[in-house]
Amino acid sequence: MVLFAALLASSTGLLCDAQQAQPSAAGRYHLxxxxxxxxxGFDDSSWPVAENGRWPIPPFISDGFIWIRFHVQAPADxxxxxxxxxxQSYTGELYLADEIYVNGALTAHEGSLPPHVRLDPQxxxxxxxxxxxxxxxxxxxxxxxxxxxxxxxxKTATGDLHISIGESRYLELAHQSAEWAYLSANGLDIVFxxxxxxLGFGMLIAWRWTGERNLQLVGSVMIW
Numbered sequence: 001m002v003l004f005a006a007l008l009a010s011s012t013g014l015l016c017d018a019q020q021a022q023p024s025a026a027g028r029y030h031l032x033x034x035x036x037x038x039x040x041g042f043d044d045s046s047w048p049v050a051e052n053g054r055w056p057i058p059p060f061i062s063d064g065f066i067w068i069r070f071h072v073q074a075p076a077d078x079x080x081x082x083x084x085x086x087x088q089s090y091t092g093e094l095y096l097a098d099e100i101y102v103n104g105a106l107t108a109h110e111g112s113l114p115p116h117v118r119l120d121p122q123x124x125x126x127x128x129x130x131x132x133x134x135x136x137x138x139x140x141x142x143x144x145x146x147x148x149x150x151x152x153x154x155k156t157a158t159g160d161l162h163i164s165i166g167e168s169r170y171l172e173l174a175h176q177s178a179e180w181a182y183l184s185a186n187g188l189d190i191v192f193x194x195x196x197x198x199l200g201f202g203m204l205i206a207w208r209w210t211g212e213r214n215l216q217l218v219g220s221v222m223i224w
Contacts, residue, residue: 027161029055033065033145038101040141044069054158057090058148064114068144070163076137078167084108084134084142085126085164085171092156095119098146102133102165113147126171134165 028047036042050068058064074082084102088094097111097119108127111120134140142163148156164171206212 026050026053027055027068027070027144027163029066029068031056031058031062031066033063033067037067037069038104038106038143038145040103040143042069050161053162054160056158057092057153057156060150060153062153064148064150064153066146066148068146068161070142070144071139072142072163072165073139074134074136074165075167078136081131081168082129082134082136082165083126083168083171084129085124085166085174086144087124087162089123089160090156091158093152094121094123095152096146096148098144100127101143101145102129103140105130105133107133113145117147117149119149126168128168129165140165 027050028044029050030037030044030047037044047069055066055068058066084100084107086100086108097113097117098109099106099113100108107129108125110125112118142165144161144163146159
């Protein structure tokens with residue numbers, strides 16, 4: 001099952017990239033926060049390029065913001081509406097909030113930014129594009145505004161972010177197959193942890209009946 005899901009994700013991704021989506025080149029990044037950086041006409045040529053596609057997490061003593069800008073070509077042969085897909089990975093915890101701008105238009109967000117913070121562990125997202133946000137065969141500027149909370153800045157060193165623009169049906173298929181591969185690869189861990197939690201609850205129930213404090217201690221530790 002794991003091998004099948006992994007092969008499905010790989011083949012679907014190749015199909016998507018080959019026929020309907022152009023993956024982004026390495027993005028340019030800048031620490032800090034400035035709404036002007038969403039403007040597609042902004043000159044980001046002085047920004048450093050993410051080395052090997054990886055960009056640094058903002059330092060602990062900072063506002064926690066970083067912007068990453070990509071120049072992505074929209075497919076010229078799409079027969080349906082276009083979407084944007086973002087995939088992310090981190091050397092540590094994956095809890096953040098971000099906003100995605102395509103040619104200056106806010107098209108998606110994960111969680112919510114300060115001052116009303118809501119974090120989101122989502123690592124693979126597909127969002128629809130307004131008709132005016134991207135033109136087939138033309139290069140679009142995709143700007144990602146990311147906020148990383150302080151406790152994640154301590155544990156996480158770098159991030160890896162990739163952007164694709166392509167036909168909706170192909171990006172959705174690639175997204176779903178990637179999620180299946182992830183669930184299949186982590187299925188045993190999920191089942192194991194669920195079993196431990198159920199056993200812990202059982203010990204707490206037994207403690208309520210017997211009054212044996214060792215059962216309370218062990219059950220609480222297993223659930224925690």
